[in-house]
Amino acid sequence: MSNLIFEPHSDKQQDVLFSKKPITIAATGIQFGKAVYSETDILTVEGYIKAKNITVDSILIDRNGLPTKVTGVFPQGLRECYKIELTDRKSFIVDEDHLNIIKRRGYAKEEIITTKELFRRKAMWEGKSKPQIPSSKPFIFPTREYLISPYILGALLGDGGITSSIILSSEDDQLIDRVSSELPNGFKIKRKTPNVCDWIITNNCRVHNSQGHMTNALKDDLRRLKIFGCKSNSKFIPDEYKYGSIEQRVDLLNGLMDTDGTIQHDSGSTCRKMEFYSVSEQLANDVIYLVESLGGKAWKAEKKSSFSHKGEKKIGQLCYRVNIISPFYNPFWLSRKAEKYFVHENTTNKLIKHVEPIGKLETVCFSVDSPTKTFIIEGQVVTHNTIIGVIRLKVAMHEYTHPTDNFIITSPTYKIMYQSTIPVFLYWNKGVGTYDKKNECFHIKGGGKVWFRTGTDPDSVVGITNVRHILCDEAGLYSLYFWENIQARASFKEAPITIVTSPYSLNWLYRDYIRKFKAGDEYTLGRTHLCQAKSCENPYFPMAEYENKRRTMEPRRFNMMYGGNFDKAQGLVYGCFDSSKHWIDPVNLPPGTRYVAGIDWGYTHPFVIVVRAITPLGMHYQVAEFYQTQLMLNEKIDAAQRMRTMYPIEKFYADPANPDDIASFNQAGLRVVPANNDIKKGIEAHWELINSGSFAMFKGQNFHTADEYEMYHYPEQKDLKPDQGEYSLSELPVDKDNHSMDANRYVTFATFTTSKKPNKIITSENQNIIPSRISSDYDLNRDKLLKKKRSNSRIL
Secondary structure: OOOEEEOOOOHHHHHHHOOOOOEEEEEEOOOOOEEEEOOOEEEEOOEEEEHHHOOOOOEEEOOOOOEEEEEEEEEEEEEEEEEEEEOOOOEEEEEOOOEEEEOOOOOOOOEEEEHHHHHHOHHHHHOOOOOEEOOOOOOOOOOOOOOOOHHHHHHHHHHEEOOOOOEEEOOOHHHHHHHHHHOOOOEEEEEOOOOOOEEEEEEOOOEEOOOOOEEOHHHHHHHHOOOOOOOHHHOOOOHHHHOOOHHHHHHHHHHHHHHHEEEEEOOOOOOEEEEEEEOOHHHHHHHHHHHHHOOOEEEEEEEEEEEEEOOEEEEEEEEEEEEEEOOOOOOOOOHHHHOOOOOOOOOOOEEEEEEEEEEEEEEEEEEEOOOOOEEEEHHHEEEEOOOHHHHHHHHHHHHOOOOOOEEEEEEOOHHHHHHHHHHHHHHHOOOOEEEEOOOOEEEEOOOOEEEEEEOOOOOOOOOOOOEEEEEEEOHHHOOHHHHHHHHHHHHOOOOOEEEEEOOOOOOHHHHHHHHHHHOOOHHHHHHEEEEEEOHHHOOOOOHHHHHHHHHHOOHHHHHHHOOOOOOOOOOEOOOOOOHHHHEEOOOOOOOOOEEEEEEEOOOOOOEEEEEEEEOOOOOEEEEEEEEEOOOOHHHHHHHHHHHHHHOOEEEEEEOOOOHHHHHHHHHOOOOEEEOOOOHHHHHHHHHHHHHOOOEEEEOOOOHHHHHHHOOOEOOOHHHOOOOOOOOOOOOOOOOOOOHHHHHHHHHHHHHEOOOOOOOOOOOHHHHOOOOOOOOOOHHHHHHHHHOOOOOOEOOO
16 A cells, blocks of 8 residues: 655645534635745656756656646745655655555555654554555657667667767677667667677768768767767766667666676575666666656665676676666567566565655745646656545544455546546546446445435435545535535435535535534534634645735736635626525415416436415515436426415416427326526526516525526536637536526526516515415405406516
């Protein structure tokens, strides 16, 4: 199991991690990154550069070997740091507050401890069962153009002479044939002397350079690479060859190993070794990098060589032996060696050897756009950004280990789930189990499952039992219906729920939890832990950047993105809807009030009915809603009939996209007509209805509709496709969180004409009567009032 390092940014985040409340909410400003020592080498697509020289838009490499763009760079100043040394003699620097997830051989569970605590518990890394840190997959770099092929360069660095002529020493005809086939046009390889294994590469068509002198293109290129003239003890791999494509680096490694590499059995054992020998320490280090860049593991040891001269034993140059584990690629191409290739059973993860404090050092923090939030630092060590929710779930996975235990991870959409949530989870749970993509679950070793579900199908969590913990990623984008189903899954075992989100609209999360928490609601305080923080409360976030954003950004947007505050979503379709004004306690409605309803069809998406009461004076009240997914046609008909039993609904206005369903409803005795589905005109009519003061909605029965009013919006830049322009009100709204909105639009378009004067909403305060659903004298006046015409309302 890998050792992974997690760093909380503040006491608030540590409180989130160890919260004991049933519902834990982390809703904070953006840019929570991870600091590294400013002199640390960071791997980019162009090679390693110092952390202090990384800039926004620099392209780093993540733990999956993929390019990842830097989205933010934040100097952090002096922080207490520790040096963690590995058994392969590499080391890296982290600060004292990192949380480390580690696994030791012989231990069933992983542990989560700070770097400071890891230092204190010396027995952990001084013993035989040392904690491990993760390896990475092969790095993906762009393909480069080379005059000298990577295989030929590797062979020359292994068994070549490049001090005056270009000579290759080999007795393998297969190797010589490949070198010959990859030479540039005009070059050939021939024996230097008959019956000798030295081969010389010559130029058949020497050309004049810009100064008019005869030149050899291969020698010129070796000079450009600064390796022509290097003796055996000073050879190295030029940087541009270190960062070629995977295929090019495999060819380079093959050339090196086919010449100076060995594969053998240890005497008296079945263990085999793959090794590379060189008297150049730099070349040995470069081979280690090359192996690790291809997803392997390599480490070097020193070996003193000796030889006999005129009967006298002499000590030769110090030799460096590189041991190699290469699980992804055969390091040999030459048949006699390649056929012996094997994959080691032992891990390529790295073991911690020593931890020591080194005082305060300058640090810098990066944010990257990698789904795994990782990047590679010196020594091919994986580091990462903070993922608090997954760590909290992982703690629960360690606590509950019965084969029937279940855990749930939810995201608002498939896009967020598969691009962010799942990759992050799998990164933090490498070796813990296996991912079953077909069934969207993770099988934990020893039993138990983690289920992945999205709000795209809000009933997708239904049926999962024995749930021990639920993680809700970006829950500020969930519909209320999805949240209600999640709560139902948690209730059986009283499973804790962790909500991790950026601030969004004033929907159920703000209305039912954050606002009540801040107001001191006793019940909410007893069940909820809230971590709500500004970006600047993260000690890694630079105050200068925070202040710059505060001065330059639109205040509402700044307060959401950097202040951690919830506000109305940008570009709300019905921004005129004010919950404090338009969401009222139920009241008595006057005689003559009529009832109609709107229907929005759905199966995976909710099937929705909204019931509208229209008074003789033209006031519109939404008195009830029905909101459910995965219903068959007969179940939808039953739902509509129940609503008609509760309210004397005269007519249903339905989405015209389902004519067969409309016909079935009419056959069942329900009066259903196709609604006008002109979206822009329907939105305009419903906006006018709300804005005119002629609309209100009863509390207690219309939670999902209230939720959609706070979420239904026109496209923001994040909602647009790459070929679309800037945000514009001319765009149709985002096709999401709109099911009740559509049903309301159908009703309003059919029944409302703009009044010259706003009407006064009836409330329990201004009518001085006890609220009830329907006036008792409704039936006495129904027939008479059905015939009465109204100037500002119509029923078609």
